[in-house]
Amino acid sequence: MTILVSGATGTVGKHVVEQLVNKKVQVRAVTRNPKKANFPEGVEVVVGDLMSPKTLISALQDVTAIYLITSSDQVDATLETDPQIVELAEEAGVKRISLLTVYGDGPVEQAIKNSHLEWTFVQPVGFMANAIDDWQESIQKEGAVCMLGGENRTAIVHEADIAAVFVETLLGDKYHGNFYTLTGPEALSAIEQVEIISKVIGKEIKFKELTEAQARNRWQEIGLDEESIDFMVQMSNNPPEIGYTVLPTIECITGHSAKTFAEWAHEHKKHFIK
Ligand SMILES: NC(=O)c1ccc[n+]([C@@H]2O[C@H](COP(=O)([O-])OP(=O)(O)OC[C@H]3O[C@@H](n4cnc5c(N)ncnc54)[C@H](OP(=O)(O)O)[C@@H]3O)[C@@H](O)[C@H]2O)c1
Incomplete structure (x- = not known):
């Protein structure tokens, strides 16, 4: 095969x-x-x-x-x-x-x-690894995370768990015709995720909530178009329920519990240390 x-x-x-x-x-x-x-x-x-x-x-x-x-x-x-x-x-x-x-x-x-x-x-839903793309640089350089919507919760999911579901569906016969939404085991806010990373690396990380105008400026600076920026603002103001509703799908399909963000942070802590 x-x-x-x-x-x-x-x-x-x-x-x-x-x-x-x-x-x-x-x-x-x-x-x-x-x-x-x-x-x-x-x-x-x-x-x-x-x-x-x-x-x-x-x-x-x-x-x-x-x-x-x-x-x-x-x-x-x-x-x-x-x-x-x-x-x-x-x-x-x-x-x-x-x-x-x-x-x-x-x-x-x-x-x-x-x-x-x-x-x-x-x-x-959102990957745990987004923490690297979104926060690595500012944590390393400034010891801070600045963003809009810090209190919004997402049931972020570990990439290895997503892959484990794929392995089952690629190799197994019983999954045909199914649509699975995957989440991690807990819905965490960005503020809570940053606290977890801070604990794991043993360094204080400041969290600063941006205003909508400040967030728009930052997204413009990195070259995002207006449509994408409006979408990001809308997601921050009105996060969709699917993003924060914890589901048991990973455990049901793989037989093991979904990994936590704390486990992910331990595995990836080198990305946040200078
Ligand atoms: N980040 C999130 O929170 C999130 C949440 C839900 C869904 N998703 C979706 O999950 C999917 C997988 O994400 P990921 O992070 O594993 O991948 P990714 O980093 O977004 O995508 C990179 C991969 O796509 C391949 N690729 C890009 N353009 C390609 C092209 N024209 N032809 C062939 N391969 C191409 C790259 O291969 P090479 O560069 O090696 O060619 C690389 O392996 C994406 O569709 C993403 O939108 C992401």
Whole structure:
């Protein structure tokens, strides 16, 4: 059995690769930059672009199942996976797709539902790893986190737990046709997350709540467009219920309890120490 892992160098994808390798499953990892990628021994590396699915035709041969992403959070990547990948997967004889979905109802989701493939859609809420992207620099340089909406709670989820769910759905027979929302085990505010990181690194981290105008300025400074800024403000003023409602899905599917943010912070503390 060979599993094709897209987004294999991403926050979740790298855990999917590692966990499949640990289970002795043959992994074919997709990347646009094989020179930058660093995969475990035995992983077959293929070059491909999800926005040009024909670049993956040969990579799809002899594949049983695909871990598929539809978009990227990386600032330097524009990714909207072309739904043609689904047709090409069917033609190649792929049996199953497990999709990391963001909104649940885009063109890739439609193409999968219209296909004969077995499918599972997995929709995680915010990743614990966002703490690195969002706060690493200011914690290291200023010992502070400044943001809008510090009291809003999110049931942030550990990336390895998301990957563990994918491994089950890629390898197991009983998940076809299901849509799973994944959360961590507790809904934490940003202020509480910062307190946990502070405790783990043994250093005070100040939290400063920004006004909406200050937050808008900061987002403009880093080059976000007005539409994205309005979206971020709306999310801060009116966080959606799905983001803070704790669900037992990870434990139900993997058989182990979802990891806490304190565990995540211990594993990643080097990112917050200068
Ligand atoms: N951060 C969150 O809180 C959050 C919450 C819910 C859902 N999500 C979604 O979760 C998904 C996975 O996130 P992640 O953090 O694991 O990945 P990520 O860091 O957002 O995305 C990077 C991955 O996407 C690949 N990629 C980017 N453009 C590509 C293209 N044109 N063709 C092929 N591969 C491409 C990159 O591969 P190479 O650079 O190696 O080619 C890399 O492996 C994303 O869709 C994200 O939107 C994120």
